[in-house]
Amino acid sequence: MAISTGREPVVITIQSGPQPADFADVRATNFAVVLRHLRMNAPCSRADIAATTGLNKATVSSLVTDLIKRRLVREVGMTENRVGRPAMMLVLDGSPYAAIGLEVNADYLTAVALDLSGERLLSWRRAFASASNSPGQAIASLAALAKRAVAKMGREDRRVLGLTIGVPGLVDADGVVELAPNLGWREVDLRKSLLRALNEPGYPLLVENDANLAVLAEQRYGGQGSTANLVHLTGGAGVGAGIICDGRLLRGGRGFAGEFGHIPLDPDGPLCGCGRRGCLESLVGMSALISRSLPDVSEADASAPSEFGPHVDEIHRRAKAGNAHVLDALERTGQYLGQGIAILANLINPEYVTLGGYFTALAPWLIPDAEKELLARSIAGRGGGTKIIASALDSSAAAAGGAARVLDAIDSGILPAP
Numbered sequence: 460m461a462i463s464t465g466r467e468p469v470v471i472t473i474q475s476g477p478q479p480a481d482f483a484d485v486r487a488t489n490f491a492v493v494l495r496h497l498r499m500n501a502p503c504s505r506a507d508i509a510a511t512t513g514l515n516k517a518t519v520s521s522l523v524t525d526l527i528k529r530r531l532v533r534e535v536g537m538t539e540n541r542v543g544r545p546a547m548m549l550v551l552d553g554s555p556y557a558a559i560g561l562e563v564n565a566d567y568l569t570a571v572a573l574d575l576s577g578e579r580l581l582s583w584r585r586a587f588a589s590a591s592n593s594p595g596q597a598i599a600s601l602a603a604l605a606k607r608a609v610a611k612m613g614r615e616d617r618r619v620l621g622l623t624i625g626v627p628g629l630v631d632a633d634g635v636v637e638l639a640p641n642l643g644w645r646e647v648d649l650r651k652s653l654l655r656a657l658n659e660p661g662y663p664l665l666v667e668n669d670a671n672l673a674v675l676a677e678q679r680y681g682g683q684g685s686t687a688n689l690v691h692l693t694g695g696a697g698v699g700a701g702i703i704c705d706g707r708l709l710r711g712g713r714g715f716a717g718e719f720g721h722i723p724l725d726p727d728g729p730l731c732g733c734g735r736r737g738c739l740e741s742l743v744g745m746s747a748l749i750s751r752s753l754p755d756v757s758e759a760d761a762s763a764p765s766e767f768g769p770h771v772d773e774i775h776r777r778a779k780a781g782n783a784h785v786l787d788a789l790e791r792t793g794q795y796l797g798q799g800i801a802i803l804a805n806l807i808n809p810e811y812v813t814l815g816g817y818f819t820a821l822a823p824w825l826i827p828d829a830e831k832e833l834l835a836r837s838i839a840g841r842g843g844g845t846k847i848i849a850s851a852l853d854s855s856a857a858a859a860g861g862a863a864r865v866l867d868a869i870d871s872g873i874l875p876a877p
């Protein structure tokens with residue numbers, strides 16, 4: 460909420476990043492209001508911002524002057540197409556800045572850099588076999604990728620505002636990866652190791668669960684508007700859920716919420732990467748989906764993350780050609796997925812569940828049966844209104860969310876020094 464002497468405006472926050480430490484820091488709060496207004500409505504004038512946010516005109520003027528000085532906002536000229544006097548229009552600038560996100564997954568590393576307005580400055584993906592790399596080797600590869608991205612931003616005269624790394628596992632508040640079964644990691648102090656490898660950089664460095672980052676990207680760039688109740692499912696070796704509930708990222712007590720893939724679905728089911736039996740992931744994760752769909756592929760081959768991409772392409776090709784075995788396998792996978800989504804719907808009643816990662820390409824075949832299960836198992840009528848859709852984001856979703864996480868800090872009024 461913005462603090463002003465005039466009308467008190469209502470501001471819905473979809474805020475997951477750090478908040479100003481002291482809520483009495485009125486100016487930071489007001490910066491946040493102006494920046495978020497511009498992110499959603501630019502180009503707009505100072506008078507527009509004052510009218511919509513309830514901040515008085517002198518306050519807006521002073522805030523905008525400061526934002527222009529820090530090159531976070533710029534003027535783009537007068538407009539004549541409006542009732543009343545022509546006004547100077549403002550947009551987000553941020554051209555001297557960059558926010559970086561990285562992701563480590565079972566079969567790839569990605570890096571994304573965004574400018575303040577969300578424009579992509581770089582998007583890299585490289586194959587990476589976590590199974591044949593120790594955590595130390597993985598950290599060295601991540602650090603090398605981070606250094607390259609930071610150096611590229613430096614050559615473009617951009618200052619790095621922060622770097623966030625997404626990991627498919629349980630990440631605590633200090634950036635320690637407690638467990639990442641599909642990377643083979645346990646108790647890896649990723650944040651500290653990367654800080655050391657990057658020579659203690661001056662920008663903030665955070666480690667976060669990959670699904671949590673992907674849902675932030677989905678929320679910002681996915682096209683579901685400003686929905687306050689959204690779940691993004693990662694479709695990879697593991698199946699994680701990033702959950703935005705009532706406008707906030709759901710983290711839970713120690714940050715371990717959203718382990719959708721380890722919902723116990725069948726006590727006699729297949730062995731899961733976590734060592735238990737019949738977790739949802741053991742039924743719908745990529746290894747299970749590939750084994751079920753392509754009987755000609757050996758079990759070892761089906762569970763090799765480096766082969767997920769080609770196998771999913773083949774499943775897609777056969778499904779399109781109407782191959783009965785593949786269609787049947789996707790139907791069963793959709794059913795299991797729907798059973799898991801029905802549990803989510805009963806617990807948190809999301810408006811959208813987006814299927815990400817490798818699920819996205821197969822969504823046309825997974826969604827109809829997932830929806831049937833959701834409707835049949837949801838206590839609320841019509842699945843409580845939950846819609847299952849394909850994610851509009853590609854496999855860089857978590858890295859893009861990592862960069863968006865950095866932008867969240869700016870949007871909450873924590874500004875870079877001028």
Ligand SMILES: [Zn+2]
Nearest residue numbers: 721731733738
């Ligand atoms: Zn499990």
